[in-house]
Amino acid sequence: MDIQGWTYLIVGATFALYIGIAFYTRVKSTEGFYVAGHGVPAVFNGMATGADWMSAASFISMAGMISFIGYTGSMYLVGWTGGYVLLALLLAPYLRKFGKFTVPDFVGDRYYSNAARMVAIFCALFISFTYVAGQMRGVGVVFSRFLGVDINTGVIIGMVLVFLYATMGGMKGITWTQVAQYVVLIIAYLIPAIAISYQMTGNPIPQLGFGSKIKEGENAGLYLLEAIDAIHRDLGFPEYTAAFVPGKKSMMDVFAITIALMVGTAGLPHVIIRFYTTRTVQAARWSAFWALLFIGFLYTTAPAVATFARVNMIQTLHQKAYAERPEWFRNWEKTGLIKFDDKDGDGVIRYTSDTKSNELIVDRDIMVLANPEIANLPAWVVALVAAGGLAAALSTAAGLLLVISSSISHDLCKRIINPNMSEKQELRYARVAAGFAVIVAGYFGINPPGFVAQVVAFAFGLAASSFFPVIILGIFSKRTTKEGAIAGMVSGIAFTSAYIIYFNFINKAAVDKWLFGISPEGIGTIGMLLNFAVAIVVSRFTAPPPASVQEEVEFVRYPGSVRTDGTSLPGPMVH
């Protein structure tokens, strides 16, 4: 069977599986729809969180990104995993104990204010919409590359699928499909990585392989990382493993971006709500552990893949005749992801750091997507990578859609507009909102705004500068008042968005005017500090929170305590 046949088979089988799971996990209550009835076991919640978190960007783009920037790519690796330590230690157990449905629930209740709730709803919606557009686009791209379907048709197929299982099963359906999607995506990521590691270094474990010696070819006997540093020197690039040399980001910028990504990760609503779904506080803590372990499999493999791909690509293409280019080059040339521009007209491919004489243009996504072909792996592995990319994009999209849907039906309609709404009505709104969100996401997938990459920086910056500080203060400082929280969030968001909009869209060239040399990607760090500072200062000068709120803060701090009205953790589910 050829690649396309295999792809139809594997992608078709996984889609059938997702729909089957959705059908078996239909829900009839809002508790089931929003938090899977608080009944997800920790290990499975860990897997679901892994799939929820690892998006099309993690699966398709991250290794490629690292492969072009070497050491600097650590900011993604450390930033997107270190955030889980913050989540596990500072947020997850307390938010689970709080025991409601959404992030605006916590912000609104803890800060006894619908104004705070509105700000939280706005942030949750903005973050989730920016994020979801990229996922739908990812679905479309994978479809068009591997199945020969038009990108827009691909987006629509993805929309229908996500709509089906998000509206039928809500969080419960999403959770169990995410568990399946985690398994698909991790297998799809590891198989090619292991095969390539073994081919290049003789060591099948990629995490060790990329510190081993190259087995054959022109650089045989050299350590892989030594070889790549030497290659980079020859071609005029800064050394791969070097940290803050000219041509790479400064220490200050790497630091700020790492912090912004860590704190942003801990402030993303679709990740936070996963910890509402467990039965107990202890299970929420275990979930965070399992989640990071499962994420770690991919995140420790990615830098190895990045290195293999970089060496492989340069060795097989640089100084080689274009006429004798490998098969995979021919295949991927059609997609425009890799291009040869014969500037000196000698028919030989030359790859250098100098844009004037460089003849090879490579898109970063190709590093993962074309990897199995570069390594001559069988067709079914290529198909598996397609299914893995789809799993990564769909699982994240579903988690985001749930945040959008619950922000509208629960936080806006039920908690602000009409508190007397019946559960049945609310559930209907939730499903309609999910449908509406799918359509909007699909629209942006088909007509992508030209600035998706910058917008993702926006999502992290906003999460870091809005939610993270007020949730932390809400748990760890009883004295933080609604005035403090609102002022903190508003100043954090205003500062961060103004900075990002100015330096990303209005005056892109003003790099020398960056505050402390921090790029827009990392400015969430300053926004977060500002939010903390404003919230603490304003709280000092305003009346302390009412006694009932202070009691609620006490309540979330102790896993076994009981609310004054006698309610404890929800018991075993009866739905």
Added chain:
Amino acid sequence: MSQKELQKRYWKANLAVLAGLLSIWFVFSCVLSIFLVEPLNEFKLGGFPVGFWISQQGAIFIFIALIFAYVLIMRKLDRKYGVEEEKH
């Protein structure tokens, strides 16, 4: 000891645990991976420059271990101060 007193002590112990674990987190995520990465790269661990290895591999392993330690320590604290959850 009254329950209030126990809860107070539990919270104090909890904050101490967080301070300890988060210091390790900061050392690996920022100090070794960023501030000291260049001097650390002078040393080699097999084929890896040490700073590079910590920032692309080691830190992630430490993060996983930190959460694992946190879960176990908190389970002990919950029991010691009588704030653990009922069994479901």
